Each structure stands twice: as structure tokens, then as C-alpha cells.
Amino acid sequence: MSSIKVIGGGSLKGELTIQGSKNAALPIIAATVLNKGLTILKNCPKILDVFHMIKILKELGCSAEWDENTLIIDTSKLSSAKVSESSVRKMRSSILFLGSLLGRCHEVSIAYPGGCSIGKRPIDFHLDSIKRMNVSQEFLGEDKDIIYCRTEKIVGTDIFLKFPSVGATQNIILTAVLSEGVTRIFNAAREPEVLELCNFLVEAGARICGKGTAFIEIEGVKSLRDVEFTLSPDRIVTGTYMAAVAAAGGDVILQNTPVNQLDSVIRVLSKVGCDIKTGANSLRVKCDKRPLPIEVLKTQPYPGFPTDMQSQLMTVLSLADGKSTIIETIFESRFQNAYELKKMGANITIDEKEKKAVISGVKKLKGATVKAHDLRAGAALIIAGIAAEGTTIVKEADTIERGYEDICRDLGSLGANVSFCSENIL
Numbered sequence: 001m002s003s004i005k006v007i008g009g010g011s012l013k014g015e016l017t018i019q020g021s022k023n024a025a026l027p028i029i030a031a032t033v034l035n036k037g038l039t040i041l042k043n044c045p046k047i048l049d050v051f052h053m054i055k056i057l058k059e060l061g062c063s064a065e066w067d068e069n070t071l072i073i074d075t076s077k078l079s080s081a082k083v084s085e086s087s088v089r090k091m092r093s094s095i096l097f098l099g100s101l102l103g104r105c106h107e108v109s110i111a112y113p114g115g116c117s118i119g120k121r122p123i124d125f126h127l128d129s130i131k132r133m134n135v136s137q138e139f140l141g142e143d144k145d146i147i148y149c150r151t152e153k154i155v156g157t158d159i160f161l162k163f164p165s166v167g168a169t170q171n172i173i174l175t176a177v178l179s180e181g182v183t184r185i186f187n188a189a190r191e192p193e194v195l196e197l198c199n200f201l202v203e204a205g206a207r208i209c210g211k212g213t214a215f216i217e218i219e220g221v222k223s224l225r226d227v228e229f230t231l232s233p234d235r236i237v238t239g240t241y242m243a244a245v246a247a248a249g250g251d252v253i254l255q256n257t258p259v260n261q262l263d264s265v266i267r268v269l270s271k272v273g274c275d276i277k278t279g280a281n282s283l284r285v286k287c288d289k290r291p292l293p294i295e296v297l298k299t300q301p302y303p304g305f306p307t308d309m310q311s312q313l314m315t316v317l318s319l320a321d322g323k324s325t326i327i328e329t330i331f332e333s334r335f336q337n338a339y340e341l342k343k344m345g346a347n348i349t350i351d352e353k354e355k356k357a358v359i360s361g362v363k364k365l366k367g368a369t370v371k372a373h374d375l376r377a378g379a380a381l382i383i384a385g386i387a388a389e390g391t392t393i394v395k396e397a398d399t400i401e402r403g404y405e406d407i408c409r410d411l412g413s414l415g416a417n418v419s420f421c422s423e424n425i426l
């Protein structure tokens with residue numbers, strides 16, 4: 001395990017290019033097995049979660065090579081429909097191989113991904129939906145946590161989601177692409193990463209209508225073709241660095257940003273006092289005063305404020321000139337980071353039952369030793385460390401590398417004093 005050391009003080013200044021999107025890359029990597037051939041993915045982020053998806057592809061008999069930030073995947077020699085238990089347990093998005101392997105092989109064996117630090121994260125919507133598409137399911141193993149699915153043929157049907165789950169919408173689409181008939185998803189997730197998966201699949205020959213809306217229709221096709229696709233820049237990494245400017249102050253230009261996916265984040269950061277100017281695919285964020293509080297900030301499905309930005313905003317609001325409330329509606333355990341921020345002097349009261357955090361802003365945070373419970377929480381603590389007085393050590397910082405190519409490089413290029421260090425030299 002490694003830690004990140006942050007020496008606080010000073011504002012951020014400079015220009016930075018944003019990496020490719022993690023949450024777009026992962027489902028698309030899972031989708032590559034639907035085609036018996038080549039996929040070329042450009043602007044693919046070099047992050048732990050992508051490395052892990054590549055490891056799973058290799059376990060399945062596929063190959064994957066890097067050329068700079070282009071990932072070249074060959075799935076023609078796929079020889080297994082079994083994702084090993086250890087691989088699934090390591091990361092959530094591995095569950096997306098459920099739909100894509102079913103589509104390709106008509107069977108799949110995959111373990112429950114289990115809970116994680118941000119919440120229980122069940123997959124009942126995924127399983128219930130896929131069952132309706134003529135797929136049988138058995139639960140094997142001592143703990144009945146190995147899911148074995150098989151089908152003679154996948155048959156399209158109507159699916160109503162109780163909640164617009166991103167993962168379930170993606171798994172249904174992946175299952176439906178090579179099915180017989182038409183699948184209609186009602187109350188589908190509208191996150192940009194669902195749209196991006198659809199765009200990729202359509203480029204590869206899938207038939208999908210209603211991309212990016214809450215009603216998606218997929219007409220099954222016989223096969224897909226080789227495709228070259230460029231991934232969008234990462235909206236959450238962009239938002240994280242914008243939040244860093246809001247907390248520490250400064251003037252930063254972010255290049256290669258998905259400006260049109262950031263409406264809610266731009267709105268909220270403007271409310272806290274940032275001056276944000278947007279171009280076609282770049283933005284400039286300036287902040288030269290203490291953040292303003294937000295009466296109520298609620299995480300919601302897209303286009304609402306993203307849960308993946310909640311921790312970073314909690315850091316910003318910890319420094320605000322007044323009282324703010326955050327309501328987390330997506331993941332029940334995403335307030336754990338408040339307890340770490342409190343070690344740095346933040347004044348936060350959590351009401352777990354109401355999923356509510358009340359934050360009374362303080363003038364200054366102070367450096368402390370804290371722990372990253374998940375990747376966004378870790379990024380939020382680094383931001384807090386930059387804005388704080390003194391030195392902050394963020395332990396278990398490897399989790400940040402799940403989603404950020406090199407957060408020390410990026411924030412360092414803006415003038416922050418942030419560096420990785422091995423835990424045993426601290």
C-alpha cells in the first residue's frame with residue numbers, strides 16, 4: 001500500500017489535459033468480446049481498473065496491447081466464458097462481462113461482485129432483467145454466490161427498471177445486442193457512459209434507438225464488426241480538478257474536457273463562487289475567495305449532480321463561509337470520508353438515516369493523517385490537503401489509481417506539492 005503526501009498552502013495555476021474516461025472505458029472493454037475480432041480504443045486511460053479489465057480479457061483467451069494511450073484488443077481467440085472469482089471481487093465493472101459473455105457464448109459463469117466501501121451495490125436489477133430474456137440462472141458454490149447463466153437463444157423483451165441503474169442498463173444492452181427480436185428498456189439510465197457504450201456498439205454494427213434517453217430500443221443483430229473508437233475525456237476527473245481550484249483557489253485551464261456532460265457540476269461550482277468559462281472542449285476555472293455555502297446539494301442520476309463528485313464537493317463546502325447540506329441518494333456509505341475530513345478540522349454532522357451531511361464551513365483545514373476509503377474520497381482528501389495548512393498523509397492511496405492516471409503529476413503540474421510515498425518510509 002502506498003500513501004500520498006500533500007504539503008498544503010498556495011493556489012493552483014496552469015493548464016492540464018484531461019485523461020480518457022474510466023466509466024466509459026470499462027463497459028466498452030467488456031463489450032469488445034461481443035465481436036470476434038479487433039477493437040481499437042483510443043484515448044484509453046492507463047488506470048488500475050483498465051489494467052484489471054485487460055487481465056480478465058486475457059483470462060478469457062483474448063489479447064490486449066497498448067500503443068501509447070491506444071488499446072488494441074483482439075477477441076478472436078476467446079476460449080472461456082468463465083470470469084474467475086478473484087477477478088470479479090476486485091472490481092465492480094467486471095460484472096459487465098455478464099451481458100457481453102452471454103451475448104457471445106450463450107453462457108457465463110461469474111461471481112457476485114459483492115459490496116464495496118461505498119455501499120452494498122446489489123445486482124438484482126441486472127439478474128432479473130436478463131432472466132426475462134430467456135436466460136436461465138443457477139447460483140453455485142458453498143455461498144451460492146457464483147452465478148451461472150445459460151440460454152439456447154437470447155430473446156428480446158420489454159424491461160422496466162425500478163431505478164435508472166447505470167450498470168443494469170449497460171448489462172441489458174450488452175445482452176440484447178446479439179439477441180433475437182427487440183428489447184425495450186423503460187426508465188433506462190441517461191448517464192453519458194451509457195450513451196458512449198451505445199455509440200461504440202452502433203459503430204460496431206449494433207442497432208440501437210433512443211441512445212442517451214430513458215427509453216432505449218435494441219434490435220438484435222447476428223454479429224458485430226471490427227471497430228476503432230475514441231473514448232471521451234473523463235467528466236469526473238475534470239470535476240475533481242475544478243473542485244481543487246474551488247477549495248485551494250487559483251486559475252486553471254483544463255483542456256480536452258467533456259464540457260457538455262458537466263452542466264450540474266459547473267452550476268454547483270459557480271454557486272460556490274468559481275468563475276467558469278467554457279469553450280468547445282476546454283474550460284477555465286478561477287477562484288480567488290473563500291467558497292460560498294450551498295443550502296442543499298443532492299446527488300442524483302444524470303443529469304443531476306453525480307455521486308462520484310460528492311466527496312470532492314464535501315471538501316469544498318468544508319471550507320465555505322457558512323452552512324451547507326449534502327444529501328446522498330445513490331450510495332449509502334459514501335459519507336465515510338466526512339470522518340476523515342473531521343480529522344483535518346472540518347465541522348460535519350452526519351445523519352445516516354436521512355442520508356444527510358450538514359457542513360459548517362471552517363476558515364482553514366489543517367494537515368493530518370487520513371485514509372482513502374474509495375477513489376473519489378481519496379481524491380477529495382488530496383484536495384483538502386492542498387487547501388490545508390501543514391502536511392497531510394493520505395493512506396491507502398492506491399485506490400485513487402483505480403480512476404486517476406497520475407493525480408500527483410496532474411496536480412503537481414498546477415503547482416501543488418503532492419507526491420506518492422511508500423507507507424513503510426513514513
Ligand SMILES: CC(=O)N[C@H]1[C@@H](OP(=O)(O)OP(=O)(O)OC[C@H]2O[C@@H](n3ccc(=O)[nH]c3=O)[C@H](O)[C@@H]2O)O[C@H](CO)[C@@H](O)[C@@H]1O
Nearest residue numbers: 023121122123124125126163165166167168301307308330
Ligand atoms: C445512478 C448513478 O449515479 N450511478 C452511478 C453508479 O453506477 P453503478 O452502475 O455502479 O450503480 P447503479 O447506477 O446501478 O446504482 C444506482 C442505485 O441503484 C441500486 N441498485 C443498482 C443495481 C441493482 O441491481 N440493484 C440496485 O438496488 C444501487 O444500490 C444504487 O443505490 O456508480 C458509478 C460509479 O460510482 C457512477 O459512475 C454512476 O453514475
Ligand SMILES: C=C(OP(=O)(O)O)C(=O)O
Nearest residue numbers: 092093118308375376403
Ligand atoms: C465508485 C466508482 O467506480 P466503480 O463503480 O467502478 O466502483 C467511481 O467511479 O467513483
